[in-house]
Amino acid sequence: MRRYKKTIIGSSLLLIILLMSCLYPLYGPADFNQKVLIHDENGRVIDRAPFPPSEEHWLGTTRNGEDVHWVLLYGVKFTLIAAFSVAVLRVIFGGIVGIIISLWAPFLKRYFKDFFLTMRYIPSILIAIILMIPIKFPDDVAISSIVTYQLIILVFIGFPSVTVFAADITDELLKTSFVQSSYLMGAGNFHIIKRQLLPYMRSYGILFTVQQILSTLQIIMQLSIFELFLGGANRAGIFGYDDPYGRPKLASMSYEWAGLIGQNFTEFTQMPWIVFAPLLGFFVLILIINMIKKELENNILGVQLMKTKRKRKKEKPLPAAQTHTGKFDFLHD
Structure with a gap:
């Protein structure tokens, strides 16, 4: 447990x-303590939003008069859940397909790489x-459908x-x-996956999930x-941003942190x-997750290397005629 001290601390902070x-909803104001105008x-x-940080508004307010710290507390769950969900789905589906290709259809690996080769040269964004x-301007589309579509796209981008x-x-x-020794003793692919590959892939899966969270x-x-926000955009917009054509500046419907940055980066x-x-806040999230990733890399890769060395020491050397890695050679008297 001492080797994963930073991981435990970082995970605890994210969970809190x-x-x-x-x-x-149990303790925060539903309107985010909104105050647009101040009267004498x-x-x-005598004044109107946005208001700078003060005793009443610790982090100030938005142009719509919403208290920033309440908005941040409300919206962070959508950022964390979306990033974690996309990362887990990428690793699960990508891992299963990768193992299937390697064990049962190795000839497809080259075609798979060629098919998705363009994604290496075209930016994912x-x-x-x-x-x-x-879906930027959906008409009569449920938020759940928008989120589902967005998550599918995000999973697809990292799947290859x-x-x-x-x-x-x-x-x-x-x-x-x-x-190879297990194969020589008659083990099948499913046995190899269960007994030999899963203990390694499980550790790599945890590490790669953290990496995919950062990527997401x-x-x-x-x-x-x-202005492509998770959960869609609020057509009501932000006060004070109407352009010459009368179109309001779009705002994030879910108040997730990336959306708050995108809609306000001109401020x-x-x-x-x-x-x-x-x-x-977004920087702190990335800092915590990156700290976890580095510790997992240092520990998991080191542990896997030690396990491999121990297994090799325990193995008995096989006769030279039985060390083929391809087809078996049958010996006759």
Whole structure:
């Protein structure tokens, strides 16, 4: 447990933040303590949102008068759940397909790589934008349908790299002497998966899931700059951003953190607290997850190397005639 001290601390912090956000309806104001106008004793308007940080509004308010710290507490759950869900689905589906290709259809690996070769040269964000533009201005579409479609696109973008990675790892494990020994003793592919591959793939899966969380957070952030928010956009917009054609600036419907940054990134010069708070929070999330990733890399890869060495020491050397890695040679008297 000492080797995973940072992982435990980081995971605990993320869990606490997630629980606070999920329980927001029990303690937080439904309108995010909204205050648009301030009146004097005579009822005249003397000030209007956004308001800078103060004792009443710790992190200030948005242009719509919503308290920033309440908005952040409410919206972080959508950022964390979306990133974690996409990462897990990528690893599960990509890992299964990668193992199947490596064990039962190795000839498909080359075609699979060639088919998705273009995704190595075309930025993932460009593919995501093209696929998500149709739902930027949905008509009578349920939020659940929008979110489902967005998650499918995000999973699809990372699916090829995870599949190739899983297939490469499986190929390397199949070359090890302990797996070859199992094949020589008559083990089938399902036995190899259960007894030989899963203990290794489970550890790699945890590490790669954390890596995919970081990748998902990055692409969600980039999408928000193009007003492609998780959960869709609020057509009511943001006060004070109407363009010459009368179209309001879109706002995130879910208040997730990447969306808050994307809709307010132009506020740096005028009202920096509106964008600085979610940006700092997003940076802290990435810092925690990256800390977990580095510790897992140092520990998991080191442990796997030690396990491989121990298994090799325990194995008895096989006769030279039985060390083939391809087809078997039958010996006759």
